[in-house]
Amino acid sequence: MGNCCATPCWVNIQKKKTRKIQKARFAIDEQGKWSNKLVVLSNPTGHYIEERYELGNELGRGEFGTTYLCTDKLTGEVFACKKISKKKLRTAVDIEDVRREVDIMRRTPYHPNIVTLKDTYEDDDAVHLVMELCEGGELFDRIVSRGHYTERAAAAIMLTIIEVVETCHKNGVMHRDLKPENFLFANRMETAPLKVIDFGLSVTFTPGEKFNEIVGSPYYMAPEVLKRHYGPEVDIWSAGVILYILLCGVPPFWAETEQGIAQAIIRSHVDFTREPWPRVSENAKDLVKKMLNPDPSRRLTAQQVLDHPWLQNATKAPNVYLGETVKARLKQFSVMNKLKKKALRVIAEHLSAEEVEGIKEGFALMDIRKRGKIDINELAAGLHKLGHTISDTDLHILMDAGDVDKDGYLNYGEFVAVAVHLKKMGTDDHLRKAFAFFDQDKSFYIEREDLWTALGDELDDNGEKVIDAIIQDVDTDEDGRISYEEFAAMMRAGTDWRKASRQYSRERFNSLGLKLMKDGSLKTTNELTLLVWST
16 A cells, blocks of 8 residues: 555544544434433433343444343243443444444334344443344355255245345335345244344435445445436345345356456346256246346335235245255355454454554544444445545455444444455565464464364354355365465455456456456456456
């Protein structure tokens, strides 16, 4: 990044000014009046959660709060409790985010596939949200654990997802962040319901209202989001992307970093030639096409998706096995980022004092609202201000990779990992320190036991398969362990979908390359050669 983290002299002055602003904002109550104590919720269930619930083990941790196991003292029922510390709600924007999430969960009527908010408590120190507990694991992990995965199973999953979308839209709620990670099973039983769990980026809307914030996850963004003019149709697009992945194992719009996921989304070319598409029914392909129509005015509504013949006859969809390839791709989707993100955090922890100071200054420059976090627009503006040119594609990939808790922002800790990449700090020295972290027994290899130790808190009952997938993907010489050279190659590689899509790249190389040269995305044959060899 060179001097991209140099701080102008006015930053320190700005810091002094904003401290007072933040303090004042922290004292805004819900009616917009000044108050000595922060009031977040207008009508919580109560003030002291301990009177009704007993908090247990920690289940997860995010930027603003920690989620705990929570037991109702009267009934013995078990829930999840999200505890949001008021000390971390530094600005009016932070406070409004919490209020909006609670309001949306309250206004959405009961649905068996939407996680329910049971109670809310607020004391002087924290807001507590008592919610339904979902402990059955993520959508793709459940699919991978099954021995037989078919088009009929995909239809059943999509029916659930679209019913959720239809309920949200009917009640004036746009989710804006539909992706597989936001769907969990209620429990570990085979018949457990699938539930959407996260409304952190959701907003309420009125018919015809348009939004311009770029939010969500890159693979699932509709073209109109990138154009900053969109409505609830974006949820149908995201669900269409999930359906495509459910049926073949990779996203419909992917690209090398230089060309960009964003460009692929804008082009909106959906490929049905690769395996297993020849075995997928025409009805299923027709629905995918209509959900991924780049024109939101012609895209199906949630009700029209539910009325489509493929979902109307979901129980009669072909029960033909989609193959091990699809399962392998889904498995890769859910595991590879865990290893890379852990390694980036290790590298960040070993930066020199000089490197850390430079990153701190860069973060302060970008965090213009002094919220302790930056969104993708602030990241883009900050990089541009510092003279650092970065494509929209790289920007979205960086944001997605760095945003560990998936709240749509980079806090300082997450920004450090992004800065490691931007400043190209992944030197041999940094990578060796990260490798040493995983190589617990100092054998000069990362072995199965090392991965279990390092990733234990991120694994579930599917841990064995997760470990197998990581080793299979990184272990290029197939000796059952990961050498330093293999680890370094994995860390320096680009989009994780490359390996799952190598054959696809070869097959489409000529037509894709010529098209990119024709529309100006690639200028020379040298760039074309680099593109094919980088896949």
